[in-house]
Amino acid sequence: MDNYRLGLILHPTRDVSPVVRTVLRWADRHNVGLAVGTGDRDRVPAEVRAVPTAELAAGCTALISIGGDGTMLGALRLTVEHPTPVLGVHLGKLGFLVEVEPADLPAALDRLAAHDVTLEPHSCLTCAVCDERLVAFNDVVLGRHPGEGFVTATLIIDGQRYGYYRCDSLIVSTPTGSTAYSYAAGGPLVSPAAQAVVLTPSAPMAGIARPVVLSPDELLRLELRPGSARAAVEVDGRVVKHIGDDGAIEVRYRRDAGLVVRLDPRRHRARSQLRLSLLDLPLLPDQLRELLPESLREEFDRRENPPTW
Template sequence: MEAPLVGIVMHPSKDVRASVETLQRWHASGRGQLVARRIDAARLGPGIEVLDDVEFCERVDLVVSLGGDGTMLGSMRLVAARPVPVLGVNYGNVGFLVEIEPDELAAALERMSAGDYSLEPHHALEAVLTWSGARTNYLAFNDLTIVRRPGAGQVSADLTIGGLTYGYYRADAVVASTPAGSTAYNYAAGGPVLSPALSGSVVTPVAPMAGIDRSVVLAAKERYRFDIAEGTRSAALEVDGLVVGEVATGAQLEVRLRKNAGTVIRLDAERHGRTGRVKLSLLDLPVRPDQLIELIPSEVRQRLRQHDRPEPEEG
């Protein structure tokens, strides 16, 4: 079988040379070929072919993302037209999407070469912004946010679901989230955490002043639209935390859920889920201390118990 073509996506500023060197050693073993994006050419060592983004997305069989969740989300958006699997290597902080640490990459590549992994599908929000005669498409794997700019007043937006007017928002921001993104800005704003098994999305206002003042959960088949209403002088449009544009009175943002828009490589889904629950507890998701202890891997709990045992008395 032909060796897979592995694309490297790098965090724009973090030092990820250790992982690049690990990938080069794997490449030298003949079990995979490496390519990278032209934007990262100056930070690569010898022997790695660089491609323009279009060719990169057309050719790669899978992607290794070196960064945090932001880099991982960027990698998934990059290849969304042909959603090849993405493996995340954590050079960030908390990291919910990324699974492995840099020192685990060599072992992960061995397992990937042996086909010892699973694939985890991820939904995304497809959005079309219509404003001033232009139409622009966006894709968000976590959330899509209309947020006020300082000094420019509140965000005012009418919500239409399936062609029927539902209500309006007047708030600091309006956040539309996927199930994966529901633990981020949506949760911080008081919205519900959606199960990863759920196909749907949730819309939550941030600091609402009038209109709809709580979350609205929508089914996967429901299409909805935000009509930016009178009083919105200037608001930022964010995709997965990145400012991608601006909206004001008269703009329309149509949103729908795109199922299985991305694919994440999981080497140990159970460990990743357990680690994710620990990270959520650190962000104040309600977990009792006894439940938090249960999230610690059993082998670690066993070592801790042995360490806590009193030494036998001499005599």
């Protein structure tokens, strides 16, 4: 395994040390180097090499994301210019992207090293705002500031104006992101195998009130109208910019921008479909448990009662 190296992407607040130790023991046995971003230097043992976070994807054979979907999205954003596979280790509550439980990690690493995995391609959105280009694997959102009125924006597709929105927020999502904020706002669920851009208004007050599905080849532009509240630009749930009523964003779809490691794609899809079906049920956790097949109850119990380290 000459020059084989794994990069560690860590949840910013959770205790990831038990999982890091598991990876370290596996790496020692297989003579594999480990690296971590310099910002996480103090959270890992000294034998893990610290490098600038932006260089992790270029210098590693694969990235190990330890956390939930948010951590996984951050890891994928690092790989846009360097197609490095990302393996997700689950420490979150729900998790549509991550697949591997901590107890199953050594076997997953064995399969990763043996190339006995499926690499699942994921699209992203590139967003131009204020002369800066941003990347999102779930969604780009124009959201209002509480107490400052509504976001009012003109919809422009390939240079053609189509109408306007007046709402709390405008959510532009990928098929993967259609299960997140867009879904909560009433947007459609889009197969991750599809190629599309979904635009969903949250709490629309006037103008266009329904979601719009666009071709991956269309250029989407949202221009704030005079009198609109200033808007926060969110990328995968992180506020990255604020724009006034003379601001605009342009969003393009980018194919095959990231690679997610899958050990059992069919089983992962079945688990994701089950989780989605449970989201709309107004039931308590113990009631939900009774609806699960026996094979999934143990996993459900781990989610509801995570171990304390």
